[in-house]
Amino acid sequence: MSIHRLNRSEFGRPEDKGILPTIDQAREILNDWVKNPRLQLHMKQVAAVMKAWAIEKEAADEQTALKWELAGLLHDADWEKFPEEHCSVIIGKLEEMHVDPEIIHCIASHGPRYFGVEPSSKMDRMIYAFDELSGFIHAAALIRPSRYEGMDVKSIIKKLKTPSFAAQVNRDDINDAMSRIDSSLEEIVAFIIQHQQAVQ
Numbered sequence: 001m002s003i004h005r006l007n008r009s010e011f012g013r014p015e016d017k018g019i020l021p022t023i024d025q026a027r028e029i030l031n032d033w034v035k036n037p038r039l040q041l042h043m044k045q046v047a048a049v050m051k052a053w054a055i056e057k058e059a060a061d062e063q064t065a066l067k068w069e070l071a072g073l074l075h076d077a078d079w080e081k082f083p084e085e086h087c088s089v090i091i092g093k094l095e096e097m098h099v100d101p102e103i104i105h106c107i108a109s110h111g112p113r114y115f116g117v118e119p120s121s122k123m124d125r126m127i128y129a130f131d132e133l134s135g136f137i138h139a140a141a142l143i144r145p146s147r148y149e150g151m152d153v154k155s156i157i158k159k160l161k162t163p164s165f166a167a168q169v170n171r172d173d174i175n176d177a178m179s180r181i182d183s184s185l186e187e188i189v190a191f192i193i194q195h196q197q198a199v200q
């Protein structure tokens with residue numbers, strides 16, 4: 001990700017709390033803005049992992065799980081069209097749509113070093129933890145003939161310690177994200193492997 005400071009800490013409007021696009025509306029934005037299938041897949045994978053985490057680990061109700069899913073699905077929506085302005089364009093679009101500020105803040109804080117916005121809610125901290133690792137694990141799956149089948153956590157941890165493997169994935173970001181949550185790296189890796197493999 002390139003550095004694009006958002007230079008603000010408030011996103012969306014408090015009175016828009018509870019306003020969510022439907023998953024179909026979010027998919028429409030994705031299909032309009034993202035033509036690269038691999039990038040689309042990345043967002044769908046992060047969305048699936050976020051939704052599953054909300055339901056399984058946070059006992060989220062349907063509306064809350066949808067928020068987590070939407071944040072995942074849209075977090076990189078402007079990356080392909082506006083790489084220099086990522087993620088301010090999707091934020092502007094969601095503000096125009098009066099989307100719930102928690103979703104917008106979550107997207108704004110998915111790369112604190114790049115956007116200058118600190119993750120605060122649990123949803124913010126989890127998207128930060130999942131984002132890079134999800135891409136890393138998918139890169140690992142692509143070089144295995146059996147893809148996700150039989151993939152084990154240890155081999156992923158080992159690859160993380162190998163700087164030449166998927167070198168574009170910033171290990172400092174992963175370590176920083178992990179330091180902000182209570183779960184272990186092993187738990188997060190296992191959760192991602194389990195929940196993103198069926199996503200197409």
Ligand SMILES: [Fe+2]
Pocket residue numbers: 001075076079086087110111
């Ligand atoms: Fe991003």
Ligand SMILES: [Fe+2]
Pocket residue numbers: 042046075076131132
């Ligand atoms: Fe991402």
